[in-house]
Amino acid sequence: MKLIYVIVRNVDSSRVMEGLNKQGFYVTKLASTGGFLREGNTTLMIGTEEEKVEEVISVVKKECGPRQQIISNPVGPAEYTSMQVLVNVGGATIFVMDVDRFEKI
Template identity: 85%
Template sequence: MKLIYVIVRNVDSGRVTDALNKNGFYVTKLASTGGFLREGNTTLMIGTEEEKVDEVIDLVKKECGPRQQIVSNPVGPAEFSSMQVMVNVGGAIIFVTDVDRFERI
């Protein structure tokens, strides 16, 4: 058994959760914060068998893969805040851990 932690942007979490649910995966959703653009994140926890880990990762990649977005300058002095900057957004951080014991009660 494996426990997969997937950290995605809030705007991507609904699509990722829906795709995982449609494919038979149960997901626990936790609110979290952080990131370069100071936007909210969501941490998803998915418990699954070892042979299905790649399927979970492929679904996450499909639903929230990296893409580019134009934003106002998110860092730097205030006089440059009106500048438009192309940044990479999306993607996910994924951790896969072993589960010593699992019980559903």
């Protein structure tokens, strides 16, 4: 048995959860913070058999793959002007851990 932690942007979390649910995976959602753009993150916990780990990762890649976004970056001491910057967003951070025991009550 494996426990998979998937950390995604809040805006991607619904698509990832729906994609995993369609494939029959149960997902627990936890609110979390951090990231380059100081936006909210979501941490998803998925328990599954070892042979299905790659299927989970494949769904995550499909639903929240990396992409580019234009953001306004304030410039100058008074921050009255801004410059648009192209940044990479999306993607996920994934941790796969062994589980010694699992019970569903």
